[in-house]
Amino acid sequence: MFKSGSLIFDDKKIKDFINKESNPFLKKSRNNFLKKLGEKKFNIKEEYKYTPLKQSIEKNFNLRFEIEKSISSTTEKKILSHIINDNNVYQIITLDGKIIKKFSNIPSKISFKNFDELDKKEKSLLHNHFGENDDSDDDIFSALNGVLWSKGLFVYIKKNQVIDRPIIVNNFYTSEKNIFSSQLRKFIFMEKNSKLSICEFDYSLISNNFNSNVTEIILEERSELDYFKIQNDSNNSTSFNSTNIKQKKNSISNTFTFSFSGDIIRNNLNISLIDENCYCNMYGIYALNNKSHVDNHTSVDHIQKNSISNEHYKGIMNGHSNGVFNGKIFVRKEAQKTNAFQSNNNIILSDDAKINTKPQLEIWADDVKCSHGCTTGQLDEKAIFYLQSRGINKDKAVSILINAFFDEIIQKINQNIVKDKINEILSTKIESYLNER
Amino acid sequence: MLSIKKLKVSIENNLILKGLNLDINQGEVHAIMGPNGSGKSTLASVIAGNENYKVESGSISFYGKNINDFSPDERAMMGIFLAFQYPVEIPGVSTINFIKTALNRIREFNKKKPLDAVNFLKTMKKKMNLVKIDRDLLSRSINEGFSGGEKKRNEIFQMAMLEPKLSILDETDSGLDIDALKIVSNGVNKLRTKDNSTIVVTHYQRLLDYIVPDYVHVLIDGKIVKSGSKNLAIELENKGYDWL
Numbered sequence: 115m116f117k118s119g120s121l122i123f124d125d126k127k128i129k130d131f132i133n134k135e136s137n138p139f140l141k142k143s144r145n146n147f148l149k150k151l152g153e154k155k156f157n158i159k160e161e162y163k164y165t166p167l168k169q170s171i172e173k174n175f176n177l178r179f180e181i182e183k184s185i186s187s188t189t190e191k192k193i194l195s196h197i198i199n200d201n202n203v204y205q206i207i208t209l210d211g212k213i214i215k216k217f218s219n220i221p222s223k224i225s226f227k228n229f230d231e232l233d234k235k236e237k238s239l240l241h242n243h244f245g246e247n248d249d250s251d252d253d254i255f256s257a258l259n260g261v262l263w264s265k266g267l268f269v270y271i272k273k274n275q276v277i278d279r280p281i282i283v284n285n286f287y288t289s290e291k292n293i294f295s296s297q298l299r300k301f302i303f304m305e306k307n308s309k310l311s312i313c314e315f316d317y318s319l320i321s322n323n324f325n326s327n328v329t330e331i332i333l334e335e336r337s338e339l340d341y342f343k344i345q346n347d348s349n350n351s352t353s354f355n356s357t358n359i360k361q362k363k364n365s366i367s368n369t370f371t372f373s374f375s376g377d378i379i380r381n382n383l384n385i386s387l388i389d390e391n392c393y394c395n396m397y398g399i400y401a402l403n404n405k406s407h408v409d410n411h412t413s414v415d416h417i418q419k420n421s422i423s424n425e426h427y428k429g430i431m432n433g434h435s436n437g438v439f440n441g442k443i444f445v446r447k448e449a450q451k452t453n454a455f456q457s458n459n460n461i462i463l464s465d466d467a468k469i470n471t472k473p474q475l476e477i478w479a480d481d482v483k484c485s486h487g488c489t490t491g492q493l494d495e496k497a498i499f500y501l502q503s504r505g506i507n508k509d510k511a512v513s514i515l516i517n518a519f520f521d522e523i524i525q526k527i528n529q530n531i532v533k534d535k536i537n538e539i540l541s542t543k544i545e546s547y548l549n550e551r
Numbered sequence: 552m553l554s555i556k557k558l559k560v561s562i563e564n565n566l567i568l569k570g571l572n573l574d575i576n577q578g579e580v581h582a583i584m585g586p587n588g589s590g591k592s593t594l595a596s597v598i599a600g601n602e603n604y605k606v607e608s609g610s611i612s613f614y615g616k617n618i619n620d621f622s623p624d625e626r627a628m629m630g631i632f633l634a635f636q637y638p639v640e641i642p643g644v645s646t647i648n649f650i651k652t653a654l655n656r657i658r659e660f661n662k663k664k665p666l667d668a669v670n671f672l673k674t675m676k677k678k679m680n681l682v683k684i685d686r687d688l689l690s691r692s693i694n695e696g697f698s699g700g701e702k703k704r705n706e707i708f709q710m711a712m713l714e715p716k717l718s719i720l721d722e723t724d725s726g727l728d729i730d731a732l733k734i735v736s737n738g739v740n741k742l743r744t745k746d747n748s749t750i751v752v753t754h755y756q757r758l759l760d761y762i763v764p765d766y767v768h769v770l771i772d773g774k775i776v777k778s779g780s781k782n783l784a785i786e787l788e789n790k791g792y793d794w795l
Contacts, residue, residue: 495603500639500693502623503599503632504653504709505660511624514652518643518692 121172121254128261139241140229147250147260156254164438164470165409167255167380170352175293175324189288192319193217196284203531204281210288211265211298223275224310229266229299236270240301247330248358249384255354256382259328263299269312273305273334280311280340280529287318287325287351296325304337304365313342313532318351326354333365335389341367342532343381346374346539350406356382363389370527371427373400373408374539381408386415387423387449397523398427399536401516401543402435402467403550409438416449416479425456428523430516431467432547439471441486447478456486461493461519463547512551513544552577552748553598553717558609560590560597567593569773570609575717578745582759582784583752585770586792591752592636594770595721598750599633600626613717627653628660630716634706634723641693646705647675649693650712657713678711682738699726707738718742719750724758736761756788769795 117123132148135141158168193207197217206226207217213228220226225236232240250257271277289295296318304310316325333339345353353376359367371381385394400408414423429437439458460469473486493515501511520540527533553575560568567590575581585591597604598611600623610617618626641649655665666674679686682704694702703723710718720739724732739749739762751762759767759781767783768775769792776795777783 494639494641496639497641499601499603499623500635500641501649501653503627503635504649504713505624505627505656506649506653507624507656508622510652514644514649515641518641521643 121168121258132261140244143245144261146245147257150250150257151254151261156252156257158254161253161411164436165378165380165407167352167354167378170378171293171324174291174322174352176291189286189319193284193286196315196317198282198531200531203279204277206281206283207286208265208267208283208298209286210296211267211285213267221277221279221281223271223277225268225270226281227268229268232268236268239270239303240268243303243330243332244301245330247332247360247386248328249356249382250328253356253382255326255380256328256356259297259299259326259354259356262294263297263328264295266299266301269300269302271304271308271310274307275305276309277311280313280531282531283312283314285314285316285325285327287316287323288320289323290320291322293324293326296323298325298327300327300329302329302331302339304331304333304339306335306337308334308337310338311340311342311529313344313529315344316347316351316353318347318349321349323349323351324353325351328356329358331357331359331367333359333361333367335362336364338366339368340370340528342370342372342527342529344372344374344535344539345376345379345408346372347376350375350377352377353379355380357384359385359394361385361387361389361392361394364391365389365393367394368526368528369394369396370532371398371410372536372539373398373402373410374543375402376406376408378407379409381410383410383412384415385413385423386417387421388417390418390420392418392421394423395526396423396425396427397526398429399520399523400427400429400431400437401520401540402429402437403432403543403546405434407436407438409440411438411440413442413444414454415444415446416452416454417446418448419450419452421449422453423455426523427458428460428520429469430461430463430519430547431469432463432550434464434466436467437469437471439469439488440474441472442474443476443484443486445477445479445482445484449479450481452479452482452484454482454484458488459519460488460490461516462490463493464550509548512548516544516547552614554612555598556610556612558597558611559607560593561605561607562593562603566607567604567773568597571770571774573768573775575748575750577748579766580743580749580751580762580764582764582767582781583750583770584754584767584784584787587754589770590773591770592721595633595719595750595752598626598719599623599631624656627713627715628657632710632713632715632718634703634710634718634720636722636725638694638702638706640695640697642695644693646689646691646693650675650689650709653709654712674712678708681711681741682707683734684708700728700731703727703731703735704738707735711738711742715747717748717750719752720762721752722754723751724753724755732758733761756784759784771795
């Protein structure tokens with residue numbers, strides 16, 4: 115038996131699985147990840163202090179391989195119901211990571227493929243960078259994903275290419291109680307001066323799904339990426355996500371993480387600004403109820419001078435829901451003239467909801483501007499009374515205040531279709547809050 | 552219009568109003584004066600329906616209807632308006648949208664059609680002139696970053712838009728310089744008709760030079776201890792409250 119932490123796997127089956135990898139480079143890579151798992155250097159106690167992801171998986175999921183079924187017609191119907199009918203977007207559908215081409219509309223200017231479809235040049239690009247930029251040294255689930263990922267998604271945009279419409283990626287997961295099938299690996303490479311907007315939705319088609327997404331993103335000089343993640347899974351899946359962005363000179367990343375529903379969701383977002391004049395915006399909204407548990411662990415690493423990072427996460431929790439925010443900022447010795455801002459605001463609506471929030475700053479440079487702040491409170495009773503005193507009823511007042519709370523983040527969404535979708539989900543959410551009052 | 556009988560009100564088990572009586576008829580302006588902590592602002596809040604205060608006994612009637620159990624928004628729709636002493640800042644909610652929502656709810660209650668965008672803007676422009684408030688200010692979030700004077704003008708502007716039957720001005724003069732005081736008072740005076748009434752809650756006689764009351768009541772320790780004409784205010788200004 116193979117053991118890491120206390121996740122126990124069948125050693126022989128893992129090795130059989132790795133041996134089936136036909137690409138020698140990727141076989142070696144999987145073995146490297148396996149080695150990391152074996153070394154057990156993970157500080158699970160600290161990094162998962164408030165999020166019992168490991169315990170939940172050990173209790174609720176099979177740690178053995180299962181053969182996946184092929185797509186049934188009911189699955190197809192479910193998938194089709196999520197497709198957005200809008201000519202102003204590109205749309206890509208994946209099923210446990212496999213691109214379903216007949217439902218997808220991939221822009222011709224980019225390469226958007228599964229790992230097993232790459233041409234020679236693309237393969238060498240992947241091999242040059244794969245696995246160098248994730249958090250598998252620190253996070254057991256990233257390392258596990260590195261060993262077990264079943265499908266890889268490769269996105270490559272050449273220099274000076276600008277994709278004018280957002281690419282909506284709908285990821286569907288089908289496996290039940292099995293931690294092996296919905297493990298995806300993504301690789302996004304943007305060459306100089308390219309521009310791209312990706313918006314990902316995750317859906318499990320079955321209850322008791324665990325999905326894991328590890329994404330490595332490289333932004334070359336002056337490239338610009340908007341990356342939206344929308345987690346609103348009515349099947350309450352358990353989800354692990356690790357998004358790792360490496361930015362070169364003058365590049366810009368705008369990441370948005372929206373979490374509305376799920377059983378346990380963990381989002382790692384790690385940005386490393388390895389060159390001068392990088393700019394990153396990290397925005398997040400979590401609006402939770404029932405027993406949802408959402409943990410956003412972010413880090414931004416200022417390695418060279420003159421870069422800006424700006425982070426703002428806002429959350430509302432109701433019912434027995436749980437929020438966790440952990441934001442790390444590193445400013446290395448060389449990173450003079452850094453501007454780093456972080457802010458996390460929370461509203462708790464019920465007695466049983468909870469938030470744990472923790473800013474963490476480590477600064478070695480001496481000429482920097484850094485600020486951080488977090489607030490946790492309730493809806494402002496005075497504001498509710500003020501609105502009511504003008505004839506607006508209490509429910510409407512509450513809904514106005516919740517919308518107002520999230521407004522400053524929503525205003526930052528630069529794609530209207532995403533903005534509309536978020537507003538739509540949010541209004542449903544607010545309705546459920548009001549019904550639970 | 553408004554009739555308050557033997558009203559006892561507490562907050563966190565402290566009795567603030569201790570059996571207060573007050574009657575206000577259509578078209579009248581009443582001033583409520585009194586020292587700090589006498590219960591003036593409590594009275595204003597309770598009439599508007601602030602649920603932090605507990606009505607222990609007594610009644611508040613508006614047009615003959617007991618409104619003790621009415622929510623603040625129900626009272627607002629019936630025509631009660633409170634101009635706050637400390638207007639709340641609400642980031643993220645545009646003042647114009649807020650007033651439009653409020654106005655149309657009140658119109659709906661009164662079985663009137665909602666105002667369309669054109670007519671709303673027309674009305675707004677007219678009322679803006681009344682209190683000399685800037686369009687730019689109204690495009691911003693409610694009271695966010697407003698100066699003290701701007702907040703008070705915004706209160707009177709809302710009052711002008713919503714056309715209440717009973718307006719309660721809770722220390723509207725506090726924090727206003729003399730010019731702002733004139734603008735605000737002028738707005739209030741122009742809104743006076745023979746049908747609507749006003750309660751002016753204030754510490755100082757100064758405001759009553761501009762908004763001239765028909766009656767002055769002195770509130771001390773939760774009860775109205777003396778009522779009189781506008782001359783009572785002048786007497787109070789000279790003698791203080793100790794002689795009462």
